[in-house]
Amino acid sequence: MLQSKFIETVVGIFIAIGLAALLMLSMKVSNLSSLTSEDGYVIKARFLNIGGLKVRSPVKMAGVVIGRVSNIYIDEKSYDAVAELTIDEDFNNIPGDTSANIYTAGLLGEQYISLAPGGEETYLKEGDEIKITSDAVVLEQIIGQFLYSKAEGNSEGDL
Amino acid sequence: MVKLGQLSRIPLEVLQTLGRYGLDFFERLGRGHVFMIYVLMGFKDVLQRWQLVVIQIFSVGVLSFVIIVISGLFVGMVLGLQGYNTLVDFGAEESLGVLVALSLVRELGPVVAALLFAGRAGSALTAEIGLMKTTEQLSAMEMMAVDPLHRIVAPRFLAGTISMPLLAAMFSAVGVLGGYFVGVGLLGVDDGAFWSQMQDTVDLRDDIFNGIIKSFVFGIAVTWIAVFEGYDTVPTSEGISRATTRTVVNSSLAVLGLDFILTALMFNK
Numbered sequence: 001m002l003q004s005k006f007i008e009t010v011v012g013i014f015i016a017i018g019l020a021a022l023l024m025l026s027m028k029v030s031n032l033s034s035l036t037s038e039d040g041y042v043i044k045a046r047f048l049n050i051g052g053l054k055v056r057s058p059v060k061m062a063g064v065v066i067g068r069v070s071n072i073y074i075d076e077k078s079y080d081a082v083a084e085l086t087i088d089e090d091f092n093n094i095p096g097d098t099s100a101n102i103y104t105a106g107l108l109g110e111q112y113i114s115l116a117p118g119g120e121e122t123y124l125k126e127g128d129e130i131k132i133t134s135d136a137v138v139l140e141q142i143i144g145q146f147l148y149s150k151a152e153g154n155s156e157g158d159l
Numbered sequence: 160m161v162k163l164g165q166l167s168r169i170p171l172e173v174l175q176t177l178g179r180y181g182l183d184f185f186e187r188l189g190r191g192h193v194f195m196i197y198v199l200m201g202f203k204d205v206l207q208r209w210q211l212v213v214i215q216i217f218s219v220g221v222l223s224f225v226i227i228v229i230s231g232l233f234v235g236m237v238l239g240l241q242g243y244n245t246l247v248d249f250g251a252e253e254s255l256g257v258l259v260a261l262s263l264v265r266e267l268g269p270v271v272a273a274l275l276f277a278g279r280a281g282s283a284l285t286a287e288i289g290l291m292k293t294t295e296q297l298s299a300m301e302m303m304a305v306d307p308l309h310r311i312v313a314p315r316f317l318a319g320t321i322s323m324p325l326l327a328a329m330f331s332a333v334g335v336l337g338g339y340f341v342g343v344g345l346l347g348v349d350d351g352a353f354w355s356q357m358q359d360t361v362d363l364r365d366d367i368f369n370g371i372i373k374s375f376v377f378g379i380a381v382t383w384i385a386v387f388e389g390y391d392t393v394p395t396s397e398g399i400s401r402a403t404t405r406t407v408v409n410s411s412l413a414v415l416g417l418d419f420i421l422t423a424l425m426f427n428k
Contacts, residue, residue: 004210007217014221018325021332022371028354029260029335030363056362 040067040086041126045100045113050081051136052111053102059085061115066091069113085113087124096120099132111136191387194308198316198386201309211314212321219280219315219382220322224329226279227272231330234267235259235337242338243346255348256357259338264361264370265426268331270418273377276323277410281385284315285406288389289399297390312386319385323378324371331370369425376417381410 050072059067067087075082087094097118104111115130124130205212242258288311291297297307335357342348361367385406392402 004214008213010221011213011216014216014224014322015325017224018328021325021328022367024332025264025328025335025367026363029264029357030361030367058359 040088041092042070042084042086043094043124043126043128043130045083045085045130045133046075046078046080047083047100047102047133047135048080049135049138050083050111051102051138052104053083053113053136054110057110058112059087059115060112061091061094061117066115083113092123094124096122096124096128097132098124098130099134100130101134102136104137187391190391191383194387194390195383197308198313201306201313202317204306204309205313205317208314211310212317215314215318216322219284219318220326223276223279223322223326226275227326227330228333230271230275231263231268231333232337234271234330235263235334235339236341238262238267238334239338239341239346243342243348252342252346252348253352254356255338255342256335256353257360259342260335260357260361261366263331263334263338264366266418266422268334269327269370269374269377270414272327272330272374273323273381273414274411276319276326276378277381277385277414278407280319280322281381281406281410282403284319284382284385285389285392285403286399288312288315288386289392289394289402292390292392293394293396293399295394308390312390316382316386319382320375320378323381324374327374327377328371365426369421372425373418373421376421377414380413380417384410384413 053069053072055069055072057069058065059069067085069083070086071084073082073084074080085100094115095118097120099116099118101114101116102111103114118132238259239255242255243252246252246254246258288297291307291311297311300307300310339353343350343353388402388406388409392398
């Protein structure tokens, strides 16, 4: 009887350690917040170019993550890119004239949407669209423009 | 004409051999599935004798604990070292946590834990059941109207299926700690960046749940192969040794093959 009690206890410890490892993986290693952010409200933002923005990219306001990009698709009429942003329901007082910008975290980092709040009294609701947006900065374009202007300047100097 | 007949007989024999291997293979495959149906039917007996499963979790799971934890620790530490050496060239050593955690949770945790499990527990299961068959203990049980599939095989199968995801989770968790120890402790990666980038990137559902599903599938595959090979042993000492070898080889191959299929299904964006 003692023997089976011992085995039961050890198996209990084993299962407890296994579950603790699972808990550690889900709490410490992963972002549990991604599950809760599912129940938020969805607003849309229209861009000419979204660069490297992906589904699940963070949406930040003043650097704080307040939601995630939940869907990206092309508007079939205007050929704009439309990003659907799922905002945490805690942040339900985003002004109507908020602007959305696509920024890059660091030089090689991932791209995210930054919301800059406006001053309107009405707040964005489910399904609303952000009117003021600015597109992703594509590094190659900037380098191209820079080289082009540089070359132009040089040729003028020669003359 | 006689010559032509002799010539055409050689390819025929080759084809015949091929056909025999094919038939043998499918016969074994079919027997394995019928066997599994009987084992699953034995689960209702197992639920009344939960004690049997607990004892088996001890011998299958708890006794694999040490090898799993030590291997996980070293795999994590090696990942930390190798990842750091590669990432530091790009000035991205802060992403070390992401690299270690994602490779462990998605791939290495389930796969390496399953391979170790096949070597440590699967071979033991096969040898145990094979010896029971060779010494006619299984036949003796049948004589006493006790179904060995319900009494011997079903608890072992259930224990293996329960233990595998737990072991894989321990492997991944200890591996992350090992990567943390090497990355932050020895190589001086920033503590906060290590965890925060990891938490930012690793997703509970996409990465961790899929990893658990993987290890669950591997647990079923490895334990199934182990108990079937044991039950299907040729009852000689050579037969046991062959069955044990086959368990380790087949279940390792099954784990790697299934891993490819599961990865293709889970992570194709």
